[in-house]
Amino acid sequence: MGFHKARLDRLHDALAGHVERGGVPGLVGLVAVGDEVHVEAIGKRSVGGGPVGRDTLFRIASMTKPVTAVATMILLEECRLRLDDPVDELLPELANRRVLRAVDGPLDDTVPAERPITVRDLLTFRMGTGILMVPPGSYPIQRAMDALDLGQGLPQPSVVPEPEEWLRRFSTLPLMYQPGERWVYNTGSDLLGVLIARACGRPFEVFLRERVFEPLGMKDTAFSVPADQLDRFATAYWNDPATGELAVFDEAAGGQWATPPAFPAGAAGLVSTVDDFLAFSRMLLGGGRFAGERIISRAAVELLSSDQLTADQKARSSLDPGFFDTNGWGFGVAVVTRRTGLGHPVGQYGWNGGLGTSWGVDPAGGVIGVLLTQRLFSSPVLPLVHQDFWTSAYQALDQ
Known part of the structure; x- marks a missing residue:
């Protein structure tokens, strides 16, 4: 060949x-x-x-995204994360989620999440929130995410706040769908970066450099x-x-x-x-x-x-x-x-x-x-x- x-x-x-x-x-x-x-x-x-x-x-x-997934796999193999464990222990801000009754509905019209978000949900984009394939600003949840500068659109690294503040802002919003219900693009990978940092006890970018970039x-x-x-x-x-x-x-x-x-x-x-x-x-x-x-x-x-x-x-x-x-x-x-x-x-x-x-x-x-x-x-x-x-x-x- x-x-x-x-x-x-x-x-x-x-x-x-x-x-x-x-x-x-x-x-x-x-x-x-x-x-x-x-x-x-x-x-x-x-x-x-x-x-x-x-x-x-x-x-x-x-x-x-695949680089972030490989970094997650490293921690899964070290048993510092587990695929089907809820992320609540390391990301308590995501415990007891509320879910929109309808994705195009008002932000206060919600029901309880039927189960917690897992590491697998983040890796597979089945966590219940992400970028919607409709015109920007079509739904209240999109407008709310944009107003909080969560970076869920065209990449704008100079706008998005540091990880702890990013997670605090994200946690104020309901999920778009029930965890595991469907594939919704993007946001799971950003949450994985925050999860990795908390699981390994050092910044995400440092973990990537030490465990992925330098060895390769x-x-x-x-x-x-x-x-x-x-x-x-x-x-x-x-x-x-x-x-x-x-x-x-x-x-x-x-x-x-x-x-x-x-x-x-x-x-x-x-x-x-x-x-x-x-x-x-x-x-x-x-x-x-x-x-x-x-x-x-x-x-x-x-x-x-x-x-x-x-x-x-x-x-x-x-x-x-x-x-x-x-x-x-x-x-x-x-x-x-x-x-x-x-x-x-x-x-x-x-x-x-x-x-x-x-x-x-x-x-x-x-x-x-x-x-x-x-x-x-x-x-x-x-x-x-x-x-x-x-x-x-x-x-x-x-x-």
């Missing part, structure tokens, strides 16, 4: 075309199979700026970019809601990731590089082992990457139409359950970052794919550059 050299040119041409047509200012794409690694670094770190390189730093947004050599992955590395950091862009034109969402220097945040967001806070995520991916492909060091057990990797949702939970949930027809959800990752295209085989697991990134691990084929761009998604459907990356990556394999 390896690469078909001529077909790698198609991968380059497909990605270069998106940059040349202005779809993204720049990108870094990586495909690895076995010991072979192919990287494309194309375009600019910012419009009119310096060239993208293999070491360019990107905001990986929701690709943070992920020297560039963090919740902010040091001042002396900002020249490697890509500017983030989006379609301006008012004009529809490409506009700056976050600058590299002086932007929201240029200083350490008060709240290290386990859902969407990290910056990283393709090589750092290659190391993370190889650890997972290696059954939890990397460079002779074991991070988590093979059993933990298999559990993390297995579909955890029931058919009923999928039917009650939404991300984009048809998502759960072909995917399940593990711990912080989507798991492909039915192949419907060229780029996503059954059993592949991974996730995307709404600020412009995509990642997947294919354990059957031994394939890793990472695409980092700096243009925000405009819908839950993968942008064309990401769709073409996955198609081009798999057609370039000589299997």
Whole structure:
């Protein structure tokens, strides 16, 4: 198994075309199979700026979620957390929850929670609260979350308060649904960051650095970019809601990731590089082992990457139409359950970052794919550059 050299040119041409047509200012794409690694670094770190390189730093947004899940698995294996234990002991603020009678109803129209929230609920996004796939501000609960600056929308690390205050504010709100009833995106990973910090007795970002990043050599992955590395950091862009034109969402220097945040967001806070995520991916492909060091057990990797949702939970949930027809959800990752295209085989697991990134691990084929761009998604459907990356990556394999 390896690469078909001529077909790698198609991968380059497909990605270069998106940059040349202005779809993204720049990108870094990586495909690895076995010991072979192919990287494309194309375009600019910012419009009119310096060239993208293999070491360019990107905001990986929701690709943070699998990192948070791995950190949780470490504590589960050490029996400092247990999957089906209520989180009340470490997060007493979440005890005796109230639940909205109707998700679009007033905040004081509630019923008691039928059971406590568990660690498994947080890992699988079945805790009962998250980002709703309706226009922002449609429901009172959404408006209340926004007013409390809980960061349950586009990542804004400069706005969200420190973890203790974040949890205090969150605990004033009812849940949207009963725990375990359905999959609701995002918030579980932020709560896991707070839970990990209390379980291990040190800040979440310190635990990640000591137990995940340093053992894997992920020297560039963090919740902010040091001042002396900002020249490697890509500017983030989006379609301006008012004009529809490409506009700056976050600058590299002086932007929201240029200083350490008060709240290290386990859902969407990290910056990283393709090589750092290659190391993370190889650890997972290696059954939890990397460079002779074991991070988590093979059993933990298999559990993390297995579909955890029931058919009923999928039917009650939404991300984009048809998502759960072909995917399940593990711990912080989507798991492909039915192949419907060229780029996503059954059993592949991974996730995307709404600020412009995509990642997947294919354990059957031994394939890793990472695409980092700096243009925000405009819908839950993968942008064309990401769709073409996955198609081009798999057609370039000589299997």
